[in-house]
Amino acid sequence: MAIFERSDTFSHWVTIYDRDNTKTDPSTVSMSIIDPYGNTVLSYGSGGMTKDSTGVYYYDHDISSTATYGRYEVRVKTMSGAGSGHLGIIYDEFFIMPWKLEESVRRKMGISTNDINDDDLSHIAWMAYQESLRDVYNHHYKEKPNGNPDTGTGFNGTNTSFQTKHYPIADIGGDGSIGDSDDPESDITGWWIDNAGHHNTCDINITQSDNGEITITQDDGTTAIPSNNEGVYLDYWSEYGNYNEFVYREAVSFLAAHYVNLRFTERDKVTIADINANKPVVIKHPNRFMREYKRLVDSVRKPRILGVR
Numbered sequence: 001m002a003i004f005e006r007s008d009t010f011s012h013w014v015t016i017y018d019r020d021n022t023k024t025d026p027s028t029v030s031m032s033i034i035d036p037y038g039n040t041v042l043s044y045g046s047g048g049m050t051k052d053s054t055g056v057y058y059y060d061h062d063i064s065s066t067a068t069y070g071r072y073e074v075r076v077k078t079m080s081g082a083g084s085g086h087l088g089i090i091y092d093e094f095f096i097m098p099w100k101l102e103e104s105v106r107r108k109m110g111i112s113t114n115d116i117n118d119d120d121l122s123h124i125a126w127m128a129y130q131e132s133l134r135d136v137y138n139h140h141y142k143e144k145p146n147g148n149p150d151t152g153t154g155f156n157g158t159n160t161s162f163q164t165k166h167y168p169i170a171d172i173g174g175d176g177s178i179g180d181s182d183d184p185e186s187d188i189t190g191w192w193i194d195n196a197g198h199h200n201t202c203d204i205n206i207t208q209s210d211n212g213e214i215t216i217t218q219d220d221g222t223t224a225i226p227s228n229n230e231g232v233y234l235d236y237w238s239e240y241g242n243y244n245e246f247v248y249r250e251a252v253s254f255l256a257a258h259y260v261n262l263r264f265t266e267r268d269k270v271t272i273a274d275i276n277a278n279k280p281v282v283i284k285h286p287n288r289f290m291r292e293y294k295r296l297v298d299s300v301r302k303p304r305i306l307g308v309r
């Protein structure tokens with residue numbers, strides 16, 4: 001499996017060969033993991049791999065319950081001999097997502113690993129998830145914030161507590177957390193115009209995403225926006241009131257199925273590895289998965305009107 005959920009265990013296995021294509025044991029073998037933002041989750045010093053048999057090694061990595069969603073790079077470093085020995089690095093990857101959807105896509109399409117492998121499918125699944133976020137959430141651009149949610153106070157030169165007009169604030173970055181404006185994947189940003197008409201960046205911290213409560217300061221993270229500003233504006237996304245997680249997940253699997261479908265219909269891009277020669281794939285309605293995706297997304301975005309069928 002190339003897709004994992006939080007709190008899963010990622011077991012990585014490697015087989016090492018020498019130049020004669022014979023399994024061999026290096027002097028040292030260790031593994032590192034890099035998260036989607038380039039941070040080291042597992043260092044070589046901590047990721048010593050366990051030998052299973054000659055040339056075969058593994059490492060079990062327990063994924064954090066708060067791990068960032070996205071693509072993780074795996075690097076296995078091998079050294080033959082000490083000091084000036086030969087160094088080899090083996091690269092791999094895996095994805096952490098809110099849920100596993102490979103099997104859902106396979107069931108919808110009636111395909112197996114002979115048609116498309118898990119590595120390729122995980123790339124398509126992640127792409128579909130990222131694309132779907134902008135379809136299922138509502139974008140608010142150049143929107144002025146409401147005042148202090150407790151007192152109603154606006155930009156008086158000292159107040160820094162405000163509220164978005166729409167909420168819950170959505171995780172538009174898809175990384176599994178609602179990020180402030182200075183986070184690697186920010187979910188809300190803003191700017192303000194001073195009394196000279198100059199554009200300035202806001203520093204925004206989310207204090208309660210479900211209720212849209214935020215703090216807004218100048219870009220030093222401390223100083224309040226002055227009362228003589230000529231406008232303060234936000235850029236963020238929010239969930240629709242009709243949002244349904246189950247329906248949304250079904251929609252994403254249909255979108256992923258659509259992109260897998262394109263691999264089979266674009267014959268000039270299909271390789272022998274893509275299609276099982278003993279089970280040809282016949283596509284009668286190439287857009288059927290996209291139509292179902294749009295139908296499900298519409299059911300999440302649009303409010304239901306009682307009394308209408």
